[in-house]
Amino acid sequence: MSRFERQILLSGFGIEAQQKLQQARVLVIGAGGLGCPVLLYLAAACVGCIDVIDGDLVSLSNLNRQIIFSEKDVNKPKAEVAAAYLREKYSDIRIGAIMSFLTPDNIFQTISDYDLVLDGTDNFETRYMVNDACVLLNKPLVFGAIYKNEGQVSVFNVADKHGVRTNYRDVFPQMPSPHEIPNCSETGVLGVLPGMIGMHMATQTIKLITGYGALLVNKMLIYNLLFNSSYEIDISPNEAAQKNLPKTRDAFYKMDYKIACASFDIDSNWEEVLVAKMQAPENILLIDSREPYEEPKLEDIACIELPFDQVLKTSNRFGHFHTIFVFCQFGIRSRFIVMEMRKQWPQIKIFSVKGGMSEFLTHKNRKKNAS
Template sequence: MADLSAELHKLRVENALLKKQVSLLTANGNLSQNPTAISSGGYAGDAAASAFPEEVQWIAGAGHSLSGLEIRRYSRQLLLPSFGVEAQQKLAKASVLVVGAGGLGSPVLLYLAASGVGCLGIMDPDSVELHNLHRQVIHSEALVGELKVKSAAATCLAINSSLRVQEYAFALEAANALEVISDYDIVVDASDNVATRYLISDACIVANKPLVSGAALGMDGQLTVYNHAQGPCYRCLFPTPPSQSACQRCADAGVLGVVPGIVGTFQALEVIKILTGVGEPFSERMLVFDALSTRIRTVNLRGRNPECAACGDNPQVDRRTLPEFDYEAFTSSPLCDAPPPRQQIVGEDQSITCRGYKEVREAHEAHLLLDVREQHEYAIAALPSSLNIPFSLLPQQRDAIVAAAEVTTSLGVKSLPVYVICRRGNDSQAAVNELRSFGLSAYDITGGFQSWVQDVDPNFPFF
């Protein structure tokens, strides 16, 4: 470090002397005799200023356009031989659209803002909620309830006030995708639903934009780059959407907060590499991250599929068809991160509202409350005096459930009514059908704990 400081001091003095020489040559009319006198760049520091106070100026090397403030801000990147001034200038001229300002989008936006990307587009229709904060580190407690795009934009500008930020407080849809995406050099998929993934990929193909895609769920993460250097698109790898049951979301399956942070940081890295031409982007490969073992492996992907409906030789998705394509019908899932709609399986005669069940409890009517959530969910929060048997275990626990519902009276043994509750009211309906096949009188508590919080107890910690 001492050697580097001495070398920098030497360069600063030499630059001040060069500037002085140019001034003297100009005054004597001899500049044309020494055209290379101002060929090197640097900064004339305090030591030179004491000798030549009127000549203390910095000189841009090789004709670059970085300001003195930019040089100081990005100095640690500029010092990298593989990066340098040229790469920094490319970042300054670049624009990036980030779809999603959540767990993945947070580190992407933070690092791109800090790195010096000239323009960031932030797209997210949601507002900041308390349960976001363990992973969506671009937001804060003070901004709970604020639109995510406004919260994220404020944080990015607090990091780097020279940024240009465009806020899109609405969801990406087939009708607006091409108009928005066409304005940017590169797109980052930081969404959390399969319908949006297909839409972003298709739009990037049509608009000819590279796409950096990431995913995080539970303890696992994935990363790849689509539509870059003749690489495949999302449809090439997944021509047929997965079943709805296979498409879990963080809101249902959970996620360790740091996992999307790691994947999102990798996404930011890939964006910087593509924009600057530095390094080898992760095209035709997929990074797979296992947080439990802290292992990262690379999977080679097949190349572009000539028969792909989006990027193949005879594409079916183009500028004319994309705005009309029904991605929700194609994937059987919504174009948002909202939970899937509740399915009505049992009839009203086999259901009871949350308010109705509250009256049953207050009247102390004899019954069995069966909670069919998974055991780890039950351990977080539950209603008192409930029996927890996960839905998947009901067949194996038939005898135990029947026994738990039985009571002995003066007239003999009888079965109590069984009220069934789950998180959102879907598994509980299926459980009612299962329990009735056991010969029990079972009733679904409509809407599960989600409705319980809305209609009965807002203080119950629904998650």
């Protein structure tokens, strides 16, 4: 008896399809409203290797729809929380978390190793970038997107039986300008809508991997939650849209996806912290921005404990420090804090410590093992 026995039993599916699922490597981009149901169902179906990439933290307003997360997860990195949750449930698949955002600089190396990619992001800039990179890498892309009470689903970059394939630009050739279409925080959304669309995405993914049933290839499904209706349209390659696609990596790097490449100067590392503290300890402040219950405490280097919501209080007087380093558990929360702190104290050099306490411990263990 296996946990996917019911799938093997399903006529037309069977053990071969199940094996394909178990050998598949997928990347879920975004652990939000779409990402959460997608992850839950792909893991349940026993997709062998699932990685999720998201640089964001869980916030309270996510909880009506980002169903992996609980109240206790607020302010924690989404990708890591999602991965940990799924690992706890299933021991027979590999789940990985990448706690950062996709940018033009990292996208090719990030997505190249997967059989397919799922777009569960929440902004056009990333969607167009993901689409264009998938076209260049010839990578199947399972697409889902929502607006208010409606959703769109499609499978891009997969050839039909005539060898014809389409991508996002064949439907929407040009990226909308920044405020053309409002997002969820402006329009509102019922949790069940990304649930439905995420389910569609997971379904298309399972079918794509196993060859089971008909795919939304060269098609787009538009679902309306208010009227319980679906509208399916056919897509064909659009010559005009082809012109907007970068044809080479060089052309890709010249595109303006309006994605701020992760502030490359926001991250420092533990080596730099140690060196700075040694050279001029009175000028350097190290802040532990974790919650009081988070462990282990840092004993090796002097620091002050100022949890996330207290760091930004203007009553804090940091004026006499030249440099402030902020760390948290994984190095994600601290980036947010540092970006805000830099606005408030522009005259001080403020950095986030890459990898946080987790990185410190790894480094410490490595040194211990080496000696």
